[in-house]
Amino acid sequence: MSMVVCRAPFRVSFFGGGSDYPEWYRDEPGAVLSTTIDKYIYITCRYLPPFLGTKHRVVWRYVEQVDSIGEILHPAVREGLRYLNFDDSLGIELHYQGDLPSRVGMGSSSTFVVALLKALTGLRGLKADQQKIAEMAIELEQVRMKETVGSQDQVAAAFGGLNVINFHQNGRFDVNPLGLSAERERELSSNLMLFFPGRSRFSSDQALSVTQNLPNRVAEIRRMVAMVREGEAILRHGDLMDFGRMLHETWQLKRCLSDRVSSPEIDNLYDRARRAGAVGGKLLGAGGTGFVLLYVPRECQAAVIDALTPQCVNVPFALEREGVRTVHQSNNVILPNDG
Template identity: 35%
Template sequence: MSVIYSRAPLRISLGGGGTDLPSYYSEHGGYLISGSIDKYVYMLTHTVFQKRYRLKYNQMEEVDAPGDVVHPIFREALSRHWEGSPLEIAVIADVPAGTGMGSSGAFTVCLLKSLYLARRRSITPGALAERACEIEIDVLKEPVGKQDQYVSAHGGICAYEFGTDGSVTVDPLEIDDRTMRQLRNNMLLFYTGEARSASKVLSHQVKQSAANDQVMLENLHRTKEMGHLSRELLEAGDLEAYAELMHEHWENKRKRSPGMTDERIDTLYTLARRSGCIGGKLVGAGGGGFLLVYARHPDDTRQAMAAAGAAELPFDFEFRGAIGNEAI
C-alpha cells in the first residue's frame, strides 16, 4: 500500500455563481447551483522510499521539506496536513488550468484527499471542502469563492447556500430522469481558446463588494435570485425557460467586471445563438475558458462552433465527488 490514487471532479456553475465569495456572502449570504462533471484532477502519491519531496505538475520540484516548496497549494497543504516522511506526488488533469471549471479548488481537494488517505484517516466531504477553502482563501488570500472546493468534494448537482457566518449548506437537486437526459443531450461545452487567472478577474468584484459599491451589490443580488430561480426551473424540468435564464445570467455577469469577456468570446456566443442556442454563458470567473450553451439543435451548434475553431469538450455529470484508493 505504497501508492495512493485520488481524483476530484471539475464543475460547471449552473446559476448564482459569484455569490460564493466572502466579500459578498459575509454580508448578504450567497446561493448558487453547480454540478460536478466527469472531468477530473488526478494524483498519484507514493508514500515510501522517498528521501526528498518530489512533486510533478506542469513543473517539477524536489525539496527537503514542505516549507521549501514553491507551489503555494502544495506547500501549505503539506505543511498543515502531513507529518510523515517525504512523498512523491504526480498530478495530471483533463483540462488546462485557468479554464473556468474550478481546477484550483479541485487540485486542493484532490491533494488533501490523498494526504488523508496516506495518513489512514477518513474525512467527510464537508470537512474536506472547508480545509481546501482554508488553504486557498484564508492562508493564501486568493480572491476566490467556496464553490469549487465544495462541488469537487461533494459531486452531483446541488444547491449551495453560503451563510454570513461562513457556514455552507449543501442540498442535492431533485431532477428527474427525463430532464437529466435533456441536459446531457442539449447542454454543450466549447473551449474559447483562452486561459485566464480567476484571481485577476475576481479581484475587481472583491474590491467593489468590500467598498459597498451599489452597482456591484445590485448585480450580485440579482445573480443570487437567478440561482434560486435556476433551481426551480431545473427541478420543474422547464429547460427552455432555464436556458433563457442562462442568457440573462450571462448578460448580467458580463456587466460585473472589466475583462469578463472579449471580442472572441462575444463572437462565439453570437454564433452559438444563431445556430439555435437559447442561452449560455462562460463557466467560472469569466475572461476565457469554456462556453456553456443550451442548444435546441446540438449538431447545428457543433458545426457552427467547429467552423469557428472552438473545440467541443463532451461531458456528463458525475455524482461521486472526490474519491481515493489506498493502494494500486
C-alpha cells in the same frame, strides 16, 4: 496506507456566481446552482523511498525534485503539506493528472486542492468526509494561501452532483441536492454543450476585479442569487428552454460585474453560437477566457459546432454524482523503516 490515488470532479456553475465570495456572503446570504461533470483531476501520492536521491518529488507542469517542503514551487502542494503537518522526516511523491486544462473556468484550482487534501489525509490515515474536505479546502485557499477565490468550487468538487449550495453570513454552507431522476438529468445534459477556445488565465486576477466591484453591483448579485431558486424550479418541473433563457440573462448580468469578465473574442463566439441556435449560455469561472457553456436544442447542435469550429473544441460531458473519492490505495511501498 502508503499510496493513495484520489479524484475530484470539475464543476459547471449555472447561477449565483459572485455570491460565493466571502466579500459578499459575510454581508448577505449567497447561493449557487451547480453540477459536477464526468471530467476529473487525479492526485497520486505516496511516501517516497529514501534511496532515490531526493527528498520530495512533485510532478505537475514541471517535475520538482527538492530537499524540503519549503522549496516546493507549487503553492497548493507546499501549503497543503504544511497545513496537514507533513515535514521533511519522510519524503513525499505526488503526481497530478487532469482531464481538462487548468485555469479555464471549471474550478480547477479548487478541484485540485480538494483532490490533494483527500489524498494527503488518506496518506496520513486521517478520516475526512466531504464536509470536512470542503471546509479544509476553503481554509487552505482563502486563509492559508490568501487567494481571491469563492467558496462554491471546493464544495461542489467535494460533494459532487447537481446541488443548490447556500452560503451563510457566519461562513457556513449547506448543500441541497436536487435529486432529479436520471431521465431528467439526461434531458438537461443532452441540451448542454461545452466549448473550449484554447486559452487559459489566472482566475484570481479576474476574481479580484469582480470582488472589488461587488459593492457597486448589489442589485445584479441579488438578482443572480434569486435566479438560483428559479433555476431549481425549472429543473424540477419546468420547460428546460426557460433554463437556457435564464443562462442568457445571467451572462448579461455577469458581464456587468467587471470589464474583465468577458472579452471581444468571447463576445464574438457567443454571438455566433446564438445565431446558430443556442438559446443561452455563459462563460464559466471568473471570466476573461475559458470554457463556454451553452444551452442548445439538439436539433441545433450540429449548426453550433459548425459555427464555432475551428476556433473552439466541443467537449462532450455527462453529469456526475460522486464528488471527491479515493479510487485506489495500497500498502506495498517501501518506507524508511522497512529495513
